[in-house]
Structure formats: structure tokens, C-alpha cells
Amino acid sequence: MALARALSGKPSILLADEPTGNLDFKTGEIIFDLLGCLQRSHGLTSLLVTHNNSFAKRCDRILRLEGGVLVQVELDG
Numbered sequence: 842m843a844l845a846r847a848l849s850g851k852p853s854i855l856l857a858d859e860p861t862g863n864l865d866f867k868t869g870e871i872i873f874d875l876l877g878c879l880q881r882s883h884g885l886t887s888l889l890v891t892h893n894n895s896f897a898k899r900c901d902r903i904l905r906l907e908g909g910v911l912v913q914v915e916l917d918g
Contacts, residue, residue, distance in 0.1 A: 854886045
């Protein structure tokens with residue numbers, strides 16, 4: 842519901858703190874795929890905070906907080 846409410850105003854950027862945090866893995870996959878679809882079809886930029894490394898690795902850019910400093914993680918491939 843929170844995701845639907847956040848998207849109802851057709852924002853250009855979506856800030857999401859652990860959008861899949863309280864979901865089982867399968868439902869988390871569905872939500873993550875939905876966010877990717879919205880990103881491509883509506884030009885939506887998403888800034889996600891997650892502890893789920895498998896989801897993070899599917900993002901275009903990964904920043905990690907290390908000692909209070911944001912550090913860019915190099916993506917393989």
C-alpha cells in the first residue's frame with residue numbers, strides 16, 4: 842500500500858527504505874521486478890536502501906555506507 846501511495850503522484854524519483862524488508866523472498870522479487878518495470882516504462886529513478894545483496898546487485902549503481910562514508914561499489918561486468 843505504501844508503494845502505491847508513493848507512486849500515485851507520479852514522482853520522477855522514488856525513495857524506498859527496505860521496500861522488500863518484511864516480505865518473503867518471492868514477494869520481494871515481484872516488488873523488485875515491478876520497480877524495475879516502472880523505472881523503464883515511466884523514466885522513474887529509484888533510490889533504494891536494502892540489506893538484500895541479491896537485490897542490490899541488480900541495481901545500476903551500488904553505494905555502501907562504510908564508517909559513515911558513502912563508497913561506490915564497482916559492479917562486475
